Amino acid sequence: MFFNDWETIGRTILLGFLAYLTLILFLRISGKRTLSKMNAFDFVITVALGSTLATILLNKNVALTEGISALFILIAMQYIVAWLSVRSNFFGKLIKSEPELIYYKDQFFYKVMKKNRILKVEILQAARSSGIESLDMIEAVVLETNGTISIIKKSDELHQSTLFNVKNDNVLK
Incomplete structure (x- = not known):
């Protein structure tokens, strides 16, 4: 043995x-x-x-x-x-999934979150991990193709043209 x-x-x-x-x-x-x-x-x-x-x-x-x-x-x-x-x-x-928008301009996309089994608390945790104190500081949250959550902060300047290749056609064009 x-x-x-x-x-x-x-x-x-x-x-x-x-x-x-x-x-x-x-x-x-x-x-x-x-x-x-x-x-x-x-x-x-x-x-x-x-x-x-x-x-x-x-x-x-x-x-x-x-x-x-x-x-x-x-x-x-x-x-x-x-x-x-x-x-x-x-x-x-x-082969690969597309990134998906799960939060944009103070709005959670619960349908997308449910489909991907993402809880609101996980988004808040990702925000805290990025040093963000409030949802007011976030422009968008993206569920990436590898399952990570990316936080896009609001900027003072208006150069928020598009979020590249993020799936959610009814929000971004």
Whole structure:
């Protein structure tokens, strides 16, 4: 239960070292966007990479080359999906959600908040975290594609032209 044999430990150390180096190499080749700020799709890939690495290390029935092939496929598919989403609006919308306005000019959008399971208290917490003392200081609040809440402060000058690509057509044009 606590110890099988030295061969198993040696295998785990060797495979762990080689699989880790391979994963780092693949991630460097695939670029910075592979594991950047994550949306839901990116999160799933990251969990799958971790699970695959753990399987390579701990499952005696999985050869190193099989595990490296699995890592390669996951990273290659992530790269292809990111590449396609940048070059195709249709594919980009299929993979990633759009930012959504959840508060604008003293008005909460409860329908959008309910759809995204955002509570008013979470918006207030994000405001406090941004150093905002009152809702009067906020122009808009946006639920970003990765699930974070962005606070846009009111400015003294009137250069609040548009909030770029924020979904809520009835408020912003």
